[in-house]
Amino acid sequence: MQPLPTADEVAAISRELGLAATAAELHGSLCGWLAGGGDDVADWPARVMADPALPTPLRGSALDLLRQATAARLEDGEFAFQLLLEDDDAPLRQRAQALFDWCHGFLGGFGLAAGASPPLSDEGNEVLQDLARLAGAQVQDIDEDDEDESALSELEEFARVAALLLHGDCVLGPRHRQRLN
Template identity: 60%
Template sequence: MSEHVLPSWNAVEAESRRLALSASPAELHGALCGWLAGGGEAAADWTRRVLANDAVAVPADGSPLDALRAASAGQIADRDFDFELLLPDADRSLAERSGALFDWCRGFLGAFGMAAGANPPLSEESREALADIARLATAQPQEEGDEEDEEALAEIEEFVRVAVLLLHGDCVLGPQHRRRFN
């Protein structure tokens, strides 16, 4: 288990409302992770960067959004693959959880594009993963589901989690390793 623990959904949601951010907790976390996976800096003013708005308030030290930044940066760089997505708890409806996952993917795509630029150094596998995340970002949640749908959502969450680590590897870890050997 990683020492980098994400703040709760409710804490992030309350802080986001307090700062009048228009993004859901899932979209905010997706954007933060897209920014980090694309090579963006884990700076205190991350909300301004990932939301591309200099008027957005900077999260206070120790606030839930600051904790989200610190935990996410730690998790995404952790070699134990303990990276998690900030999504609603399992007791929420399938529609709410799948909608949050699709919001997460939308946030991820926008910020990844800003951080990684037009031609990031992606492997074929990463290009396919990014295209799959883009398809998920356009998906719509279904209102009801059964056990099979629950299992499918869990598989999609795991895919997104691994895809983010793969993209981070290509955009951040790969270039770091190449610089060490030059």
């Protein structure tokens, strides 16, 4: 399976195209869009940023590879899906902010694709509310210790599993029901 581009690669092309989003927020938007049932299309930045004037990423660029790898991982039954956040050696505060940015982007992309009343399970409704709380969170005092590191890892894993659950509710579940009919 093709690897995700790095956050630095995505940030560089994002700046080049004039996108007003961090790499984490942009990836979150893409993930939310796909999880909500949005089409896997080359012009995804225009769709997830709700700006039709945005250019389509060049084939093979970091943004194009990000779309391809993310879509494949969401569809993969092996749970290979992962979030594009800051490197593990970045300061904890910066990594926490990237997670909050990712959640913010996810909610926007998900809302655009899924609409006002997506077909969510009870668990899906609950994780969507939890993601909204994370998206609105502020980075407070962080001690760069093992306890804070562990807490951030748990939140990252929660967001990863939440995206998979919502994708299951809005994409995989309806697809499966169509095949049965």
